[in-house]
Amino acid sequence: MERLEDCIVEAGTALVGSDAQGRMQLRHDVAIRIHRGVIAQIGPLRGMIGGNEHLPRYGGPDTIAMPGLVNSHHHFGITPLMAGVPFEPLEFWLPQFRAMRSPGTRLDTLYSAIEMLQSGTTTVHHIASGLVGGRAQWDEAADTAIAAYGEIGMRAGYSVMLRDRNILTYGDDDRLLASLPPEVAGWFGARLYPKGGSIAVYLDFHDSLRKRHADNPRLRVNMAPANLHWCSDALLEAIGGAARDNGMRIHMHLVETKRQARFARERFGRSAVAHLHEIGFLGPHVTLGHCNWLEEGDREQLAECGCSVCHNASSGLRLGSGRADVAGLVRDGVPVALGIDQSNIADDRDMLLEMKLAWALHRSTDLFGQRFDAAEVIMQATEHGAMTAGFGGLAGRLECGMQADIVLMSRRKIERPFADGRTPVSELVLHRARREAIEMVLVDGQVVVRDGRVTRIDPDAVMEEIRARLSAPPTAGESEALEMVTAAMPHIRAHHANYA
Incomplete structure (x- = not known):
């Protein structure tokens, strides 16, 4: 890692973080x-100048400073919509990903990282969609994505979705493959699982990855069992044990759609959460993504086990998957983080926009019903997100001893043309801040965005290289993938229509 420089950030107002009662604390x-990437002191400017005149100074009296935002649930860069995959229910959407073209791991990672950083997101939990090919390819893909985040200057949690059953539907893969034309069945069958995969090999891959990057303080290697219907109990129990033994976080998709909730109820005779509790999987190191279809008693169980939930508002709306009961989760004491999933309501990775949607989506229609204020949503997008990505106690707040991941915004641009002094600053930031108001973003005290542009790479060059690669004629393999997926989709739809 590069040497971390010292600097001073000046702000007219700093959003420090929420207190124990959920109220936003301001300075x-x-x-x-x-100092060396860590917040060493917070106080009046005049008390810090003496002896520090040589340090770079950022911000000013017009600046609003806040912790860097966290995208707690992210997959890859080029969005399905950009790649020609229309929005559909999740069960029909995911199989079509196999026909998506990619510009390559580095460019794909940089593309979404540019969008995140330039809208104030300093930390991401990157959940790779799965392992492809053999072990050498797994290592190369992981190392390349991690290197791309290092190149642009982001903090990242990294995990890979693991599956060992029911890849295409909620039942055995062989049943669906048997309904496909032989050529199509052969193509899909050869690609359902990575080569040489097994529970032991999956655990060794993560252990090796963690050790290989042990000296990277901006990285956490996490684990991501894909979902209950995709993972056997044996795989879940092995992942749970490995995570506990190595102090790793777990992030697992759960009951994203109604059919996923029905799968658990019909297969196990209990809710998905109850089943995970029964096999000893739940705990404070576990975050569950989506949770749109929790059953009665699930929220209380999650709170008792100390689990977190990652809310993906745009994703649930755009795919028609459902809406998590975030108000109930917060009321019952379950920490909630925010994720953009594949992309947000505007098909990009702007966390400022996702925060606005998350706030509006959960406004009670009852006159005296529960309503979130800005402090709750900001905490979900900062402190809680940092915890779920593996950086709890290190990022997500502006306090001495925390890493200096800071977003600097122009108050004048947020308030333009005017804002009454009675309006809380946190409410202004939530409801009026757009990426145009961001003047600078720091990670470990280093400037990674200045005047709206990332500083460590040329974003225009990245965009042009992506455009050139994806505008070129498809390869023979890409053409075959599109042909096979197109041929398979009618059978996949019919299978779901007939699946009890």
Whole structure:
């Protein structure tokens, strides 16, 4: 890692983070002194200048400073919509990913990282969609994505979705493959699982990856069992044990759609959450993504086990998957983080926009019903997100001892043309801040965005290289993939229509 420089950040207002009662704590007319990437001191500017005149100074009296945002649930860069895959229910959407073209792992990772950083997201939990090919390819893909985040200057949790059953539907793969034309069945059958995969090999891959990157302080290697219907109990129990033994976080998709909830009820005679509890999988190191179809008693069980939930508002709406009961989760004491999933309501990775949607989506229609304020949503997008990605206690707040991941915004641009002094600053940031208001983004005290552009790479060059690669004629393999997926989709739809 590069040497971390010292600097001073000046702000008219700093959003420090929420207190124990969920109220946003503010500091006014402050300076933040950063030493070797860590917040060393917060106080009046005049008290920090003496002896530090040589340090770079960022911000000013018009600046609003807040913790870097966290995208707690992310997959890959080029969106399905960009790649020609229309929005459909999840069960019909996912199989079509096999026909998507990619510009390559590095460019794909940089593309979404540019969008995230330029809208204030300093940390991401990257959940790779799965293992492809053999072990050498797994290592190369993981190392390339991790290197891309390092190249652009982001903090990242990294995990890979693991599956060992029911890849295409909610039943045995062989049943669906038997309904496909032989050529199509052969093509899909050869690609359902990675080569040489087994529970032991999957665990060894993660252990090797974690050790290989042990010296990277901006990285956490996590584990991501894909979903209950995709994972056998044996795989889940092995992942749970490995995570506990190695202090790793787990992020698992769960009951994203109604059919996933029905699968658990019909297969196990209990809810998905109850089944995970029964096999000893749940705990404070576990985050469950989506949770749109929790059953009665599930929220209380998650709270008792100390689990977190990652809410993906745009995803649930755009795919028609459902809406998590975030109000109930918060009421019952379950920490909630925010994720953009594949992309948000505008098909990009703007966390400022996702926060606005998450707030609006959960407004109670009852006159005296529960309603979130800005502090709750900001906490979900900062402190809680940092925890679920593996950086709890290190990022997500502006406090001494925390890593200096800071977003600097222009208050003048947020308030333009005017905002009454009675309006809380946190409400202004949530409801009025757009990426145009972001003047600078720091990670470990280093400037990674200045004047709306990432500083470590040329974003225009990245975009042009992606355009050139994806505008070229498809390869023979890409053409075959599109042909096979197109041929398979009518059979996949029929299978779901007839599946009890």
